[in-house]
Amino acid sequence: VKGKDHRTALQNNAFEQKVKGGSLDVHPTEKALVVQYEVEATILGEMGDEMLGDRKECQKIIRVKSLNANTDISSLARKVVEECKLIHPSKLSEVEQLLFYLQNRRKTSGKERREKRVVKPRDLTPFEGMEIDEEANINKVDEYVELLYEGMEEKIHGATLILHLSRNPDNLEELLKNETALGALARVLREDWKQSVELATTIIYVFFCFSSFSQFHGLVTHYKIGALCMNVIEHELKRYDLWQDELCSHGLTVSIVKDHEKAFKKYQGLLVKQEQLLRVALYLLLNLAEDTRTELKMRNKNIVHMLVKTLDRENEELLVLVVSFLKKLSIFLENKNDMAEVDTVERLSRLVPCEHEDLLNITLRLLLNLSFDTGLRNKMVQVGLLPKLTSLLGDENHKQIAMCILYHISVDDRFKSMFAYTDCIPQVTLHLIHLSEKSTEICGLCFSGNGLKMLMKRALKLKDPLLMKMIRNISQHDGPPKHLFIGYVGDLAAQISPDEDEEFVIECLGTLANLTIPDLDWELVLKEYNLVPYLKDRLKPGSAEDDLILEVVIMIGTVSMDDSCAAMLAKSGIIPAIIELLNAQQEDDEFVCQIVYVFYQMVFHQATREVIIKDTQAPAYLIDLMHDKNAEIRKVCDNTLDIIAEYDEEWGKKIQSEKFRWHNSQWLEMVESRQMEEGEPFIYGDDGEMERPDLFYSTDGITPASGAVSPDFFSDPYAQNGDGKHSGGADGFDLTSGTSSRPATGFGFRPDEQFYYDYTSSR
Known part of the structure; x- marks a missing residue:
């Protein structure tokens, strides 16, 4: 029974209500x-028989604000029992005990209460139209629900x-x-939210209050309600676009509309109401997003695009919420x-800097999260964020986050030169050495040897x-x-010790490994600081963290x-240790690349070349890796094998044969299958040598005696077709099958895998 019909039914029948006290x-x-009680309501027919009954549990709160340490508990308890008919006189002693407990309960601060209840921020700014003259009463909820079945004004009043x-x-x-009240609110919202922004805002606000507590999600x-809010937000964003299009179609930009005060006020009023609705709807969704x-x-319903689109607004409170959500x-x-996929960084860039401290802080934190992505870092530079972030280094509230973003940008080589057009480097340097940024004399020192001296002195002193x-x-x-570091090689080498902090040693080793200076006497450094035993011990798999072992390999490549x-x-036995490490780390591209680079450096020298070629299986490893899917590894392997082939005739033949097989794999497969079908002798002789003396390998490819080169058989074997196969011939051949790891010995291939290049720890 709804509305007036309900009231008519009550008038024609007797109504009986019983109240039963509780705990x-x-x-x-x-x-x-807090008094818990039960209300039992019954509608009686004309003959006095029960027609309809309902039972409801309720509670009443009796506030005793006057209660203090000097209050007479017995007198107060009697007064409470006398005035509250819900409490039976037999419970007087129980009331006294509860009042005594309240009198002695430790008073908790507002902050402690919030922490205890784990309440989220829920106090939105009151919206226009929320004000009412009467005071809402929890016992009149049913009356308010009845208003939801009336006209629009009554619905808004009841919802408010x-x-x-x-x-x-x-x-x-x-x-x-x-459930009747909540169901009615949900139904009205679902049916009438397009009819009134005020009504939609008020009802969503009700459910927002519930969403502020996890147990009500x-x-x-x-x-x-969450799905309804998504629909509301999408609809309002489209309405905003229509408003903008309408303004543009009439040639009424915002600046011109200001000249038409009445039209401008109407537009502003609509915008304010819409942003109030967007704010409460987004806040509700943010609360629900606790559940992943x-x-x-x-x-899946495109929330990210909706949020990014809202970044064009000027309402700072709405922007704080949107950026927090993002x-x-x-x-x-x-x-x-x-x-x-959308212009998120571009829209955020206009907020850096801004006068609203909270908005600026949350925007920088979002940019920091996004700066882990290479493409988004590129966007940040393109939209001019680099000088804006640099300008924040002087702001104590935002300096730390701005510096973190700048660090991420500085990781990319292509952006490093752009820092020269800002005052980032002087500011960071002056900050590190605790000097006044107003000192022009010190600014000049930051770009000289004295500036490095100050940094080095502080780093070594603090072991930072x-x-x-x-x-x-x-x-x-x-x-x-690089030459400025020559004077500090000894100081850095002295830090390479098992007794020092491993993280600090990694950075010192990395700095030394970067000093590829021909004039530097590395032999003297190794002897003076007894570094060879340390380097050899750290090459053992599991002897230290992988980052430290990798820096040791890079250091060996440099010296x-x-x-x-x-x-x-070579005399210290470090080469076998490197071979063992290669076996252990064969799945790690960076380890493999740096170890191969060590072999490349060592085959230049007679003493180490003989050890590598005669006493180890390094050449076999290099032949395996010659066809690696990683371009950097292939490049270093090819250069190293060319040197080995030049100095050792036996390995030279093996290398030439393997390169021949690789470049002619499709032709060899075709000929072998034809020979097998026709029963002809196998293409290879008993000794494994090729029976095609008219072909040989040169630096320009496989060339027949006539000098002609077939484009089908001898094209670049590493070029990729659109289907992911290597273009070794007219149809291509697929190298994506095979084992999932590099072979420990012998020849073989492995599937393609992406190579991540870390500029902070390798060349």
Whole structure:
């Protein structure tokens, strides 16, 4: 029975109501008693028989604000029992005990209460139209629900009264039990949200109050309020686009509309109401996004694109919410990729810097999350964020986050030169050495040897890994910067010890490994600081963290440029240790590449060349890796094998034969299959040599005696067709099958895998 019909039914029949008292308890946070009671209502027919009955559990809060340490508990208890008919006189002693407990309960601060209840931010700015003259009463909820069946004004008034109740957390449990009220609100929202922005905002606000507490999320989900909010947001964003198009079609830009005060005020009023609706709807979705499954559903409904589109607004409170939502979403790869597909960085760039401190802070944190993506870092530079971020280094509130983003940008070689057009380097340097940034004399020193001296002195004194990492990055640059380090080689080498912090040693080793300076006497350094035993011990798999072992390999590659150092390393037995490490780390591209580079350096010198060729299986490894899918590894292997082939005739033949087989694999397969079908002798002789003396391998490819080269058989075997197969011939041949790892010995292939190049730890 709805509306007036319901009231008519009650008038024609007798109505009977019984109240039964229940349990007593204290309020968890206030000076109040909570009385639980039960109301049983019955509608009687004309003959006095029961026609309809209902039973409802309720509670009443009795506040005793006057209660203090000097209060007479007995007198107060009697007064409470006398005035509250829900409490039977027999419970007087129980009331006294509860009041005594309240009197002695430790008073908790507002902050402690919030922490205890784990309440999320829920106090939105009151919206226009929410104000009402009357005070909402929890006992009149049914009356408010009846208003939801009337006209639009009555619906808004009834929803507003229920909202005023919902804003008090103490009423949420009571409202939760009233399924009729919640169901009516959900139905009205579903049917009438397009008819009134005020009505939609008010009802969503009611459910937002529930969403502020995790235990009520199931309720909000049950009524599908989240899906409704997604529809509302999408609709309002489209309406905004229509408003903009309409303004443009009439030639009314915002600047011109200002001249038409009436039209401008109307436009502003519509915009304010719409942004209030967007804010409460997005806030509700943000609360529900605690559950990653719910968040995934939002992502599937294009929540990221909606949020990014909202970044064009000027409302700072709305922008704080939108950017916070995007920051939460950005920790998942799929959401980050969605942000990369739209102009997220471009829209965020206009907010850096801004006067709203909270908005600027959350924007920088979102940019920091996005800066882990190479493509998005590129966008940041393109839209001019580099000088903007640099300007924030002088702001204590935002300096740390801005510096983290700048660090990520500085990782890419293509952007390093752009820092020269900002004052980033002087500011960071001055910050590190605790000098005043106003000193022009010191600014000049930052770009000279004295600036490096100050940095090095501080890094060695504090044993600071981060500061040493910065010094290591400086040492990567060719030219004068490397020569500035010659005077500090001894200081750095002295840190290479098992007693030092491993993270600090990694940075010192990396800095030394970057010093590829011909004039540097590495033999003297190795002897003076007894580094060879340390390097050899750290080559053992599992002897240290992989990062440290990798830096040791890189260091060996650097010092092996020196002939006397290479001989010293060969005598120490370091080469077999490197072979063993290659066996252990064959799945790691960077380890393999750096170890092959060590072989490349060592085959230049007679002493180490003989050991590698005669006493180890290194050449066989190199032949295996000659066809590796990693271009860097292939390049170093080819150069190393060319040197080995030049100095050793036997290995030269094996290398030439393997290159021949590789470049002619399709032709060989075709001929072999034809020979097998026709029963002719196998293409290879008993000794494994080819029976085609008219073909040989040269640096330009496989060339027949006539000098002609077949484009079908001798094209680049590493070029990829669109279908992922290598274009070794007219139809191509597929090298994507095979084992999943590099072979330990002999010849073989492996599937393609992406090679990640870390600029911070390798050449």
